[in-house]
Structures are given as C-alpha cells and as structure tokens.
Amino acid sequence: MLWLKTFHILFVMSWMAGIFxxxxxxxxxxxxxxxxxxxxRLAIMARKxxxxxxxxxxxxxxxxxxxxxxxxFSGGWLHVKLTFVAxxxxxxxxxxxxxxxxxxxxxxxxxxxxxxxxxxxxxxxxVILIMVVVKPF
Numbered sequence: 035m036l037w038l039k040t041f042h043i044l045f046v047m048s049w050m051a052g053i054f055x056x057x058x059x060x061x062x063x064x065x066x067x068x069x070x071x072x073x074x075r076l077a078i079m080a081r082k083x084x085x086x087x088x089x090x091x092x093x094x095x096x097x098x099x100x101x102x103x104x105x106x107f108s109g110g111w112l113h114v115k116l117t118f119v120a121x122x123x124x125x126x127x128x129x130x131x132x133x134x135x136x137x138x139x140x141x142x143x144x145x146x147x148x149x150x151x152x153x154x155x156x157x158x159x160x161v162i163l164i165m166v167v168v169k170p171f
Contacts, residue, residue: 035104042097049094050159052087053122056080056129057152063136065145077136084133091126115165122158 059080066073098119132148135141141148164170 035101038097038101038104042094042101045090045094045097049087049090049126050155052083052090053126053129053155054152056083056087056133057148059083060132060136060141060148061145061152064141064143064148067140068145077139080133080136084130087126088130091123109169110171111165111169115162118158118161118165122155122162125155125158 059076063073063076063080066076132141
C-alpha cells in the first residue's frame, strides 16, 4: 500500500501543478491580448497543459479509489476531504471551459479575475491537506 500511496501523491502533485499554472496562462493571455501581443502560443500551451493535468487527475482519482478500497471509509475527515476533492474537480472542469474559450480567441474576464481564481485551488488544497494529515474528526 505504501507504493500505491506514493504514486497517488505523485499524481496529485502533478495534477495540482497544472491546476495552479493554467490560470496563470489565462492571465497572460488576457493581458497580452489587451497589450496587442501575439498570444496564440499561450492557447496551445493551455490545451497541452490541460491534457496533461487531466491524465494526472484521472490517475490521482484512480489511485485514490484504490486506496479507499484498501483502507476503507472511516472518519468524518474523509467525508470533508472527498467534498473538497469534488470541488477541485468542479474547478478542473471550469478551467476546461476557460481553455476552450481561449482556443476561440477570447476570455471573458480580466487578468485580475483570473489571478483571484488562481487562489481558489490553493484554499481547497489547504483544507484537503488538513483533513488528510491532521484528521481532526
């Protein structure tokens, strides 16, 4: 089970790297477009990053389910963790919608909006980590 945990953590870290970076690409796209710069390459980067992070997400979810089957479902902390993981999945698919907008040449919000949205997965991650490490209930 320790190997499984190791790979689960690796896949989660890889997924989070994409989750944290993709909104920064949105910021550069919006602000670059406003400045009249060429931003087509950013749309390509976003598409490739989204594909990578989706694979990592599926592997993280798969190994997480495997761990769940191995250890069982016990403690209120796991309910909270899974709720916040579900919110992270919602965020992941929100980024997909923004990435598709980007592929069409526009994003509907300002760079400041995407900077603030970039903080949301950090807040979700903090709660998830507290639940996993501290297991407060």
